[in-house]
Amino acid sequence: MFRSIITTGASALALAIAAPALAEAETDDAVEVPTPTMSFGEWGFDTRYLSPDIDPGDDFFAYANQKWIDENPLPADQARFGAFDLLREKSTADVKAVVDELLAKPAAELTYDERRIVDAYASYLDTDAIEAAGLAPAQPYLDEIRDADTLAELVTLWGTPGYPSPLGGFVTVDAKEPTRYSVYVGSGGLGMPDREYYFDESEKGLSIRSAYQDYLGFLLSEAGYDAEMARKVYDFEDAIARKVAWDRTVRRNRDLTYTALTPEELGGLSESFPMAAMLAATGFDASDRFIVNDIPPSAALAAELDLDEETLEKIGGGTPAMLELVLDTPMEVLRAWTIKNFLSNNAAILPSRFDKANFAFYGTALRGIPEQRDRWKRAIAATEGMLGELLGASYAERYFPPESKAAMEELVANLRVALAESLEEIDWMTEATKAEAMAKLDSFDPKIGYRDNLETYEGLEIVAGDPLANVMASAEWSTADNLAKLGQPIDRTEWFMLPQTVNAYYNSTKNEIVFPAGILQQPFFGKDADIAVNYGAIGGVIGHEIGHGFDDQGSKSDASGALRNWWTDEDRANFDKLGDKLVAQYDQFCPLDDGETCVNGRLALGENIGDLGGLSMAYRAYKLATEGKEVPVIDGLTGDQRFFLAWAQVWRGKYREDALRAQIRQGPHSPTKYRTNGIVRNMDAWYEAFNVTPEDDLYLPPEERIRIW
Template structure:
């Protein structure tokens, strides 16, 4: 899937102000004031929270701490979060607003979103039912007696949203972007990544011990016997799967992961598993499909063939309990959270039920909620302002392409064609999803979740053979994120991210260009990062550069990899420059393009000095402000393994590559993050 996000999962993201403050700042007075004053920005006098700075830290030593250090020291991570910063507070605000929408909808017995939210909030009914709602499904899993039976149930699990041996979905064919195709990937792991099984360090060993104990506890809670031995057997099975899995670095390579084959060819390459039966169980008979990690699929198929059916069943049983834990009694949900929330991410407490309910509605009926959210909280003026910013950033990217010393004229011409082909999507879809076929019952939370998963599965699989859904969005309007989609040649910005500190209509333009302008530039630059640049102006995976362009580009990106490899948040635990390369190129290119767009917006006039700060200083401070984030250690360690984004401090400090930053802040020579001009990386 060629979709790349701004900041990773929303639940793992993060802002300086409280939700109450942010909402209050946008609540109009009950009656108009006698005189009209110029509206003030949400943060500070020009859109930046200067009180959050730590000016005792020199910009050249650590720009992140210089801009955010006091905020970082004074801002605790809430007990229900693994980290906290700019994204999270906006997510809290988004969910608080969603809560109001859902609570109002509960009074309407015909409201689908109201009934779904009511089913979630009725904790008493969930507890009273116990495990009864999931027992028929668990009985089906436990009733498997042979490999053909396992194959059929594993296929059914996929439609139910339960993790199985392989993942698959329908998406654009990277080399035929006007066509949908079935794509499949490696799967089967209960821990976040292969490294959790194979890394012999003390931290990972402790997590593995805790994981086996967790599996044992979940089996016991489900009323299963011999839980300890079964947990150990499952761990041994998953460890063997981990050995054949591809690394994160290989799995993000668009060329390596494009492997088209017929079903017969797949069966011949991986004879241990009946793929025809697996797909046929969901009504699929694909003429061809894409296999992202062929050797992993081959290895997993062989493992399945020689693994006892009892172990395969336990894998599905425990995956089912994990997938549906949040819709089951607290005995299950709390145990699941104790491992996945606390052990893996360091989060002490589960979120309040209403917050989880708002998340459930976003995942199950997101665009139905989104229609109301946009009407209430996304004014047309914001969309219009964002349209203008996007046009300015696109124009700046065009100018930067013209000035590239390393790119051939032939490639520059194609780059301009690609730029002209972009579709920006802002705020919300032009065409909303239809949920008429999704049955929601007010007294059946688990059933609602299972039917929602099946509904989404059928919607996705139903794309096969149809024209591309160009109106489709991969996020809801309530999400605090943005993304780039290579096959669609599009950049997408949901409504909820288009507010302070990312975008504030009352802030100084420099801060907005350093915030949402750089976000626009980031997503745009993804289409020209080490993977996005492999896609042409039609969205096709197709090298459109000369060989010399490719060599020149790699020379520059290798330097950025080396720069990020040197970052070491914990002794012996480094950022992986090759894994985070796409996001780092996005940040580097995005910030450069946004700065050019800001300068162009001044129309040849000098930027005003505000409170002693220059325009460029405010621009870079605006960039730093959106990356405020405090992490729990467990969460940050997990991100180093699984998140293609570098930790926020290092994303902020990418300013060290910009001549304009040195000119703006005039850092004292010898600063810790300072680079000599020859060592500063410039790509786009």
């Protein structure tokens, strides 16, 4: 289980990573504006952005950020823009500087690795060649799909790298036996981001569904199908949403998403489905264990977990239901669904009409973005997707100084001390559970900047001028690399983010916290920034990731990374009561549709516990680091005030209304306004720092303030 400070685009392995929800939704039509910038002043926070006319006790987020928000309209190619996006733009530009130097070198002087980077980037960027080629590069793959006469032949393609499938799997560390790798499998198949989009009867929901049906019709018409087939493919996905898919809130429960099966038991989920053919194509037939993440719980497990009827209704039929649905669906519909997804997945490297149609739905209809991102930026992202650690090696060498790593190591060490002290003070946890928690804290493995043995992608051949061939080759290489883990010792050096990534994550099966070089810059970390700012910003991020090891789901893994209940029943009940209170607080934040669209506190619980515990740890660590020292007042602000302003600055930003709605519906992260206000209002030190009184909107009586870690 991977849990990150935000979410970006997720891969099969880095499941945790969700776009940060920013502040107030922007609804005005976008105009051409420059990419926003931020100033961090002399000590890490530019006081020019403070709004003295806003009472920090009424809206601390706006007090710290509203001036910047007002001064920086969203660029037309952005669904959101804030501190994370600021650094992502910088990271993209920094990587492009590396690529530009390679492009400027004579071809004869390029090394093999440099040539692969240049060819991958240039092939994606050459839209004239892509347009001239038409559908010819895709035709052999489309023909293979059309020529699949039997289900066994089609599922063989589904198991082949680069082809879409409504069923999927990957090799990763076994959650209950973290000394071995196992194959995880489950169902998917939806073209819209979540099953709820297929149910939503609101005006907005109907509009999105209509736009998706138009997009689906376009893709299938390009492949030679009529409107009736488009309707049948939509109906197939609608059946997945209604019969197969699980509600996102339920899928968070790790007690429900681990069912270990033998190969025989996996095959026994359906007597008629050609499982052997699919496993042979994937290479998973060599595995002796399969972890299915969406088998509905038995009556006994449901009773053991005390699942109520409302929760049970949110659990779909999962993989067993998917197998039966596939068997009940005509072959021509399954082939058309596969072709539709192949074209959609590769729209960016097909003729521009595909790219534009894809963006019109996934960019504009879903998230309200008026304009497509610059092609060169997407080319950088595509190259990183294939050869990211080759680029990361150059990035780290140029942009990550050794002193940053040393400072981070000190910060992490202080955060661990802070949590250890907090554990000792907790009055709702027994000594037996505290000992287990302390053992887990002691075994945390922090990773900072980048790994020493960066990937070289040996065997991945990149073809100049053929971006689709490169995507398929990369898929084949990545699949083989992932499959090679089976039967091998656990690789504890592996990372699931690139050095240039602006994010961080916690991985429960390895009990590790990972901070790529990309995030170790202002506003998160500055080598010359005020200590209070660094603790309030990157200290809070460090604490957030440590906190994921002790959130409602991460806390189900022990010091070794094993999914195991190490709690006494009483302690777990006390912990869950605190979580329920936090859920109730966040359920009251309703930013859209006249208060009708609210944050899902249950879906966001893990991230909110990470934020609350993380900032609490960071504050304690800041106090430990400054103990016995004189903390100056700077620009009229005390150290504690600067600490909390730094946390608010991390979440500075704004986004479009549609993007905010999508974030609330899909994302496990609360909107950033509430990642600021919802956290500080639970911390006594914030009340003291800003003289917050019962007359202020954010005020909570002391007995209602939640302290978990």
